[in-house]
Every structure is written in C-alpha cells, then in structure tokens.
Amino acid sequence: MAKGKKTCPKCQKEWGARLQKCKCGYSFISAKKEVPEVIERKSSLMDLKLLDLPEHKHLTPKQHAKRILDYGKEKASLLLQFHKMGLRWSHVDWDVVEEGLI
Known part of the structure; x- marks a missing residue:
C-alpha cells in the first residue's frame, strides 16, 4: 500500500490520505487508540514487612551505654577511645560505659 493511503475495512x-469518511459509511476518524488503564502499584513485600514492625523507641543515654556494653568489652573500649579522640556519639552516657569496662 502506498504511503498515506487508507484501506476501508468494510x-x-x-482511499487517499485526506479522506475522513468512506462512501460505504465507515469513518476513519472514529477509530481511537485505547487508553490503557492506570494500574495501581501494589506495595512491595518490604513495605508490608515494615508495617508489621513495632515503632522504634528512642533510647535514653543509659540504654545506649548498656547497648554498647553488650557488644563486648573489646568493641566497647574501642568505641570509648573513638569518643575521647573525636567527641563522637554524645548521645551515649560514656560514664556508664567506663564503669562497665572496669
């Protein structure tokens, strides 16, 4: 078929390219592309797992210190040295950590 020509399905x-309606009554304009339906994104498996988790509670400085002591004495002493060198982790009660290491 030549470029720009239309073939009537009925x-x-x-017919030529500028023709809008065939002599048999078929309208070339009425044929519209179908618009795909919008598919809602289902929440992922990770989102569903996160909904089941309880909310994270903010820990007090003493609770942070006890948590650091639970890592073990070697790691707790290393973190204490890092704190003394750079004053990091100010949210931890480092006095409790020092007492726990003694």
Missing part, C-alpha cells in the same frame, strides 16, 4: 477499497 468495503476493502483504497
């Missing part, structure tokens, strides 16, 4: 005749 009468199978070839």
